[in-house]
Amino acid sequence: MPTMRTIRILHRATIIAPLYLLLLIVVIVAAVDIEFIRNLHLVRIILAVLLFFVTVHLIRILVFLFGRWVVKRTARNFTREEELNRYRECRPIAHCSGAKREHLVLLLHGFTTSPMEWRILGKRLDREGIDFYAPLIYGFGQINQDLILAIHKEDWFRQIVDIYDLYSQQYEKISVIGHSMGGMLACYLAQVRPVHELILSAPALFPARRHSFYSRVVKNRLATYFISWLIPMVPKPMRGGRGGPADTMDSESTYNYFQYLVAPVRMMFAMLEAQTEIKLQDMTFRRLSLLHGAHDITVDNPGISTFLHSLDLSFTCYCFKNSAHNIFLDYDREEVNDLMVTLLRDEFKQLDPEKVDCTCCSLDTEKGDP
Numbered sequence: 001m002p003t004m005r006t007i008r009i010l011h012r013a014t015i016i017a018p019l020y021l022l023l024l025i026v027v028i029v030a031a032v033d034i035e036f037i038r039n040l041h042l043v044r045i046i047l048a049v050l051l052f053f054v055t056v057h058l059i060r061i062l063v064f065l066f067g068r069w070v071v072k073r074t075a076r077n078f079t080r081e082e083e084l085n086r087y088r089e090c091r092p093i094a095h096c097s098g099a100k101r102e103h104l105v106l107l108l109h110g111f112t113t114s115p116m117e118w119r120i121l122g123k124r125l126d127r128e129g130i131d132f133y134a135p136l137i138y139g140f141g142q143i144n145q146d147l148i149l150a151i152h153k154e155d156w157f158r159q160i161v162d163i164y165d166l167y168s169q170q171y172e173k174i175s176v177i178g179h180s181m182g183g184m185l186a187c188y189l190a191q192v193r194p195v196h197e198l199i200l201s202a203p204a205l206f207p208a209r210r211h212s213f214y215s216r217v218v219k220n221r222l223a224t225y226f227i228s229w230l231i232p233m234v235p236k237p238m239r240g241g242r243g244g245p246a247d248t249m250d251s252e253s254t255y256n257y258f259q260y261l262v263a264p265v266r267m268m269f270a271m272l273e274a275q276t277e278i279k280l281q282d283m284t285f286r287r288l289s290l291l292h293g294a295h296d297i298t299v300d301n302p303g304i305s306t307f308l309h310s311l312d313l314s315f316t317c318y319c320f321k322n323s324a325h326n327i328f329l330d331y332d333r334e335e336v337n338d339l340m341v342t343l344l345r346d347e348f349k350q351l352d353p354e355k356v357d358c359t360c361c362s363l364d365t366e367k368g369d370p
Contacts, residue, residue: 083277084161085154103196104171105344106163106189107134108182110326111204111271112236112260114141117179119257121328124337130344131171135163137182139267141258148264149232153274160185164193175344179328180204180299181271188274190283197343198285202292202299202325205280205307207272224269233262247298247325257329281311288315289343293323293330294357319357332356 079088105125107118115134125132138159139151168174175197178186183203190198246259290308292301301319308315318339323330328337335355342348 083154084158085152086158100170100172101131102171103131103173103175103344104167105130105132105197106160106167106174106176106186107132108160108176108178108185109134109137109140110180110182111267112140112263114258116141116257117326117329120333121177121337121340124341125344128341128345130341133163133167135159137185139264140260149228149266151264151267151270153270153277156185156270156274157188157277160189161192164189168193175199177201177340178203179326184271184275184278187278187280187283190285191279194284196286197289198283198287199289199291199340199343201327202296202301203290203304204271204299205275205278205304206300207275228266228269231265233264235262236260246329247296248330249293249295249322249324250330253326253329280308280313283313287343288313290315290317291327291336291339292317292319293325293327293332294319294321295324298325318351321355321357 075087078090081088107115107121109115109117115136118132118134122132122134138155139148142148164174173196174193176186176189176195177197177199178184179201181204183200184205186195186198186200187203187205189195246253288308290301290305292299305317320327320330320332320336323332323336327333332355335351339351339356
């Protein structure tokens with residue numbers, strides 16, 4: 001088996017190096033009209049290099065197309081799951097013996113972060129005896145960043161569906177808490193699997209204004225590929241009034257938790273593509289809760305509430321007055337943790353009106369059990 005180092009060397013030698021050589025030749029030809037080149041030997045060399053470049057890449061394309069044809073022919077008797085980018089028969093298998101436990105909570109983290117952002121809530125759930133699992137979403141928190149530059153929305157969809165299917169054999173009910181991008185993935189999961197408590201914290205359901213350019217580009221696959229190749233990463237913006245790149249009022253928490261301080265463009269495109277697959281009207285849940293900070297400048301939370309109302313979805317909204325985008329790490333984190341336990345145990349108690357506004361956009365009713 002070739003090592004990753006060998007693969008990278010071959011990739012650079014057969015694709016990257018010829019590409020740069022071609023660009024150099026184009027520059028030379030543009031600078032000097034080839035008809036006036038007196039040295040015919042040089043002309044032959046240039047034409048030979050161009051012919052070699054075209055031939056190599058034509059062979060590569062033909063081999064690739066042949067491989068795709070072989071895979072398609074040999075796999076035609078298996079069931080395609082396009083939305084998960086896999087064949088149904090290839091999904092993970094497991095066996096869990098014994099009686100089911102009652103309840104599990106899945107915690108889905110936000111864009112460029114990791115399960116570390118659930119550390120405070122995780123300790124609280126552990127003390128309360130509430131089982132939970134916080135997966136590392138594909139592409140994040142990794143030293144080797146090859147996967148970051150090649151991620152697709154189907155990879156995230158497939159991961160959370162597989163996790164749900166595995167734990168549904170062990171637990172009678174599964175609830176989901178999703179923050180930001182994790183909230184968007186939680187909505188997708190609720191579309192395809194029944195969820196008990198669906199708790200969304202500033203879910204990234206719509207493109208932010210600063211991503212309007214990328215949201216237009218994502219409609220063109222060729223442009224997406226080219227921009228991702230040309231500009232693989234961009235720095236995370238410094239937001240006005242914040243002490244760091246994270247949208248939190250408590251700026252000290254910004255650097256206490258792992259996050260990429262640059263945003264992989266391929267992942268931004270994958271998230272924008274995933275947003276187009278979210279169909280909120282198809283979600284199945286027992287109760288929907290929408291949470292956000294009053295000072296959030298990352299997500300249009302009022303717009304999300306209005307959209308949920310337009311779909312006639314029953315939900316309750318909680319606005320935390322001393323927090324911004326990530327309420328689980330901001331000043332109201334203890335009140336947020338209290339609310340999480342209250343919702344998961346279904347033991348509602350009065351919240352402090354000085355810190356939490358429950359009237360900002362709520363419809364205090366519930367959707368029926370799945």
